[in-house]
Amino acid sequence: MGQVINALIIVLLLVSIVAVLRLLQVMKRLETTLDTTQKDVNKTLEQLNGVAASTQKLMNDELAPTLQVARQTMENVQVTTRALADVTQSAQRVTQKVEGMMETTRLISSSAGIAKGIFGGLRALITGSKPKSQAAPKPATPKETEAQPTPTKSLKSKQ
Secondary structure (H helix, E strand, O other): OHHHHHHHHHHHHHHHHHHHHHHHHHHHHHHHHHHHHHHHHHHHHHHHHHHHHHHHHHHHHHHHHHHHHHHHHHHHHHHHHHHHHHHHHHHHHHHHHHHHHHHHHHHHHHHHHHHHHHHHHHHHHHHOOOOOOOOOOOOOOHHHHHHOOOOOOOOOOOO
């Protein structure tokens, strides 16, 4: 029985040695795979760092100045729009005043015509003569027509 136990111990030792050798081979392959994976990860990280650096450079060198110019342009557009609105309001006020003055001028003109007619009628009553009717202008000769400039229409502003 002692020999059987010795044989079993020897077989167990051989199996253990083979298992340890096999385990060492697996560990070597695992180490090689881990080294390769680590190198790949490091390479990928370096590439990501390069992309991050180029993106940062692009943002600093290209995007930031462009955004700054866009902001300034928007501010200028706002200022210009405000100025145009102010000019438009001023033009409307001037137009309203001019229209008011034109209306006043028309009223004064019509009042002057009415007053002239009333005074002419009163004078006729006082002197006992007929009031003078306003004579139509006599037709112009062809030479006078050529010399006179053609009248232009006056533009009326719209609101």
